[in-house]
Amino acid sequence: MNKLYLAGVAIVAAMLGFTYVAMDIKGGLNGDIVNMLAIAGAVVLVIATVFVVTKYVRQMQSDTATGDLAEENWDSIGEYKNPLPMGWAIIFLGLIVWAAWYFLAGYPVNAYSQIGEYNEDSAKVNAKFEEKYKNLSTEELHSMGESVFLVNCAPCHGLAADGMDGKAANLTKRLEAKSVVYVINHGSMNNIAVHTDDNGSKTTSAMPDRNGLFNSATNALITDAEIEKVATYVANGMKGDGADVFASTCSSCHGADGKGMDMVAPNIADFTPAFVSDILSHGKKGAIGTMPAFTNLNATQVKAVSTYITDISKGE
Amino acid sequence: MFHWLEKHPFFFAVGVFLVIAFAGLVEILPNFAQASQPVVGTKPYTLLEMAGREVYIKNSCNACHSQLIRPFKAETDRYGHYSLSGEYAYDRPFLWGSKRIGPDLHRVGDYRTTDWHENHMKDPAGVVPGSIMPAYAWMFTNLADINTAYADQLTNAEFFNVPYNKPVPMKDGTTLTVPMAKSVAEANAMALEEAKAITADMKDKDVQDMVAAGKIPEIVALIAYLNSLK
Numbered sequence: 001m002n003k004l005y006l007a008g009v010a011i012v013a014a015m016l017g018f019t020y021v022a023m024d025i026k027g028g029l030n031g032d033i034v035n036m037l038a039i040a041g042a043v044v045l046v047i048a049t050v051f052v053v054t055k056y057v058r059q060m061q062s063d064t065a066t067g068d069l070a071e072e073n074w075d076s077i078g079e080y081k082n083p084l085p086m087g088w089a090i091i092f093l094g095l096i097v098w099a100a101w102y103f104l105a106g107y108p109v110n111a112y113s114q115i116g117e118y119n120e121d122s123a124k125v126n127a128k129f130e131e132k133y134k135n136l137s138t139e140e141l142h143s144m145g146e147s148v149f150l151v152n153c154a155p156c157h158g159l160a161a162d163g164m165d166g167k168a169a170n171l172t173k174r175l176e177a178k179s180v181v182y183v184i185n186h187g188s189m190n191n192i193a194v195h196t197d198d199n200g201s202k203t204t205s206a207m208p209d210r211n212g213l214f215n216s217a218t219n220a221l222i223t224d225a226e227i228e229k230v231a232t233y234v235a236n237g238m239k240g241d242g243a244d245v246f247a248s249t250c251s252s253c254h255g256a257d258g259k260g261m262d263m264v265a266p267n268i269a270d271f272t273p274a275f276v277s278d279i280l281s282h283g284k285k286g287a288i289g290t291m292p293a294f295t296n297l298n299a300t301q302v303k304a305v306s307t308y309i310t311d312i313s314k315g316e
Numbered sequence: 317m318f319h320w321l322e323k324h325p326f327f328f329a330v331g332v333f334l335v336i337a338f339a340g341l342v343e344i345l346p347n348f349a350q351a352s353q354p355v356v357g358t359k360p361y362t363l364l365e366m367a368g369r370e371v372y373i374k375n376s377c378n379a380c381h382s383q384l385i386r387p388f389k390a391e392t393d394r395y396g397h398y399s400l401s402g403e404y405a406y407d408r409p410f411l412w413g414s415k416r417i418g419p420d421l422h423r424v425g426d427y428r429t430t431d432w433h434e435n436h437m438k439d440p441a442g443v444v445p446g447s448i449m450p451a452y453a454w455m456f457t458n459l460a461d462i463n464t465a466y467a468d469q470l471t472n473a474e475f476f477n478v479p480y481n482k483p484v485p486m487k488d489g490t491t492l493t494v495p496m497a498k499s500v501a502e503a504n505a506m507a508l509e510e511a512k513a514i515t516a517d518m519k520d521k522d523v524q525d526m527v528a529a530g531k532i533p534e535i536v537a538l539i540a541y542l543n544s545l546k
Binding site: 114115117118121122125151152155156159164167168288289290291292294296 | 387388389392393394396398426427428429430431432435442443444445517
């Protein structure tokens with residue numbers, strides 16, 4: 001028995017013994033399959049390593065060089081004419097093929113990018129959204145609108161859409177008196193569509209301020225007292241005192257019932273989905289403050305939240 | 317030459333370092349320089365916005381709020397387009413933040429307004445039920461430091477070549493010139509003008525009175541800054 005083999009066996013025994021003791025201190029294998037696999041792997045590694053090392057050290061001790069020497073000789077150092085080992089040759093040729101692939105196709109520029117992944121992900125989610133919510137019933141639109149509202153609108157308009165004590169517009173009714181007064185005093189911006197044709201192109205119209213609002217009953221411009229009266233009337237849902245002022249001043253554009261007229265003026269008696277989606281795409285500035293445009297919502301979400309606001313303004 | 321290098325390992329190592337460092341410069345720097353160019357639509361901060369940015373830093377808003385929208389669908393749905401490196405070109409220091417105890421603020425100017433911020437900074441839970449953000453009442457009385465903001469602007473313009481008084485391209489194809497004052501007195505007058513535009517949309521009577529009297533509370537500067545985040 002060679003001393004080398006003895007040393008090998010001793011090292012294997014020492015390492016396995018140490019592992020066994022260490023394992024015992026740590027609480028054993030506990031029947032855990034992962035622990036067992038790890039330990040089995042370690043044992044195999046230790047034995048294989050010691051075996052291979054012993055074999056090659058032994059070979060170095062006993063082997064003598066053989067084969068034909070090449071003609072060339074460098075300072076008395078010669079070289080055998082042995083063929084290239086098969087494994088090396090295969091790896092060498094394989095690397096040439098791999099290099100061509102890496103150069104032409106595999107270079108990371110053509111592989112992964114964060115934005116690429118984002119774009120693919122977005123396209124997938126959008127397609128899924130379109131597919132899933134292609135044909136929505138009114139109830140489904142209402143409930144989708146509610147969740148869109150809670151995320152995007154509730155921070156200002158409140159969870160109950162009541163405007164949180166005047167911090168934003170109260171959406172449970174069409175108009176508040178102060179908003180009516182503000183619009184009469186300042187006129188209204190002109191990006192509310194009063195007509196949408198079949199191609200979807202919109203016609204807009206502007207409302208003049210109080211200097212352009214003529215009361216046909218009194219043959220004079222609208223007065224402060226009349227503004228108060230008609231504002232209360234509109235805010236009450238077109239009921240009560242002030243119907244006469246509305247009829248002689250406002251109805252020529254907004255209609256006798258306040259429901260608006262095609263090509264002329266929007267509905268001020270009720271919210272309509274078209275009106276709400278206009279506000280969403282343009283934002284607005286009114287009696288309370290500024291509302292930004294919400295262009296991040298997709299068409300279905302706009303439709304949903306428009307339906308939802310129209311519904312809750314009617315108390316549904 | 318190579319023979320000489322082989323005999324002098326120290327200089328050989330220096331040579332290797334130089335070659336690799338050069339390759340690094342050539343490969344990394346151009347991309348980096350390109351990505352950090354301001355994107356179209358990014359403009360330098362006006363004086364009041366700069367003062368608001370300092371209020372933001374002073375109160376450690378960036379400890380709870382990030383300013384970095386990652387390219388994930390869920391995130392862009394909520395906060396808007398993902399952030400680009402060029403958008404931080406005029407941020408010194410950047411305020412990316414590393415924690416989101418509150419929401420991201422990188423595009424808060426797109427979906428919140430002056431009066432909302434006013435209500436919210438006074439009583440966050442009153443606007444957002446369940447919010448754990450504390451109220452920042454002192455911002456309504458403490459005065460913004462316009463002089464330091466002006467010094468910041470000067471530094472940015474002089475040392476970092478931030479284009480004040482020069483046209484910068486905007487998204488709609490037009491250009492916009494952000495003016496910078498020539499003197500401290502002019503700077504204070506400019507900030508006051510900006511503050512008046514902000515307070516026109518605010519409800520707090522005390523704040524309006526202060527601005528009318530020529531004093532600018534921190535909240536006005538902060539709102540100007542938050543509105544500029546788009």
